[in-house]
């Protein structure tokens with residue numbers, strides 16, 4: 316057995332990979348072998364025939380942002396004529412519409428807007444949780460949390476406690492991109508650094524707030540830096556066990572200042588597979604269809620993923636960067652069924668929610 320095959324065998328059986336072994340597998344393992352090992356691992360973790368997905372929406376409540384990431388086509392600086400901030404009633408109207416479609420996950424996410432006091436979020440989350448008790452508020456990036464803390468001169472812990480009291484249940488882990496200092500300095504020099512991202516997640520998890528972890532790959536990072544990102548996530552998970560799922564997605568370069576090339580479908584599948592094998596302590600791996608499209612998202616279910624993400628009834632950040640992919644519930648379910656699995660609706664925390672497709 317070659318060294319690569321021995322590593323694949325170990326990882327498929329749940330054995331831990333070192334950083335160097337992960338990098339070697341990511342770079343050298345033949346795609347089909349890497350995918351097969353990840354699929355075996357996934358099948359052991361989630362035996363049975365079900366693939367989950369959530370009915371969710373992402374409401375981009377403000378595009379004003381003082382961070383100015385070069386990979387972002389969504390934000391507008393303060394004072395820009397195209398800058399906007401939704402009123403609470405505008406956000407609530409969108410939540411109402413999404414809940415009427417069966418949404419249980421509400422992701423309110425936007426720029427780091429220094430004009431907004433914490434009261435904006437407290438009043439909003441309180442109103443959402445009072446009017447729509449069936450919806451889980453899974454909202455705000457680590458950067459937004461830190462932006463609120465800075466504006467209000469509060470600790471991250473106090474911000475999270477205040478927002479949790481108002482109805483915030485969990486954090487989506489956005490703003491991670493690649494948690495390697497060199498990469499962050501190149502693509503988001505004004506953003507919180509990797510240590511701060513980890514700190515916000517650690518505090519949230521210590522408070523008992525579930526979180527997911529994300530990865531935006533395909534900008535300026537190397538292969539080794541992709542695996543290093545996984546290593547950062549795995550180390551924190553060893554400590555806290557607070558991540559429910561990992562969600563890798565690739566950078567869409569078409570309308571951003573950074574520009575560059577779009578990752579290939581093969582890159583996407585390799586990243587999914589190495590994520591499943593390397594992250595031996597994270598239960599769920601999500602195949603996002605938003606940037607790679609539904610067909611590739613479908614293929615991701617054979618490369619280590621047990622979850623198809625969400626319906627994302629509304630979203631602007633990735634769309635403005637040039638992604639044109641859309642999917643409704645019927646299309647998501649069809650994509651899952653076409654490869655022999657049974658679609659199951661879940662909530663943010665991977666509990667089953669039984670919603671007939673009639674509402675799609």
Ligand code: SF4
Nearest residue numbers: 380382383384387426
């Ligand atoms: S990615 Fe987020 S933090 Fe960065 S510029 Fe865009 S909205 Fe702001």
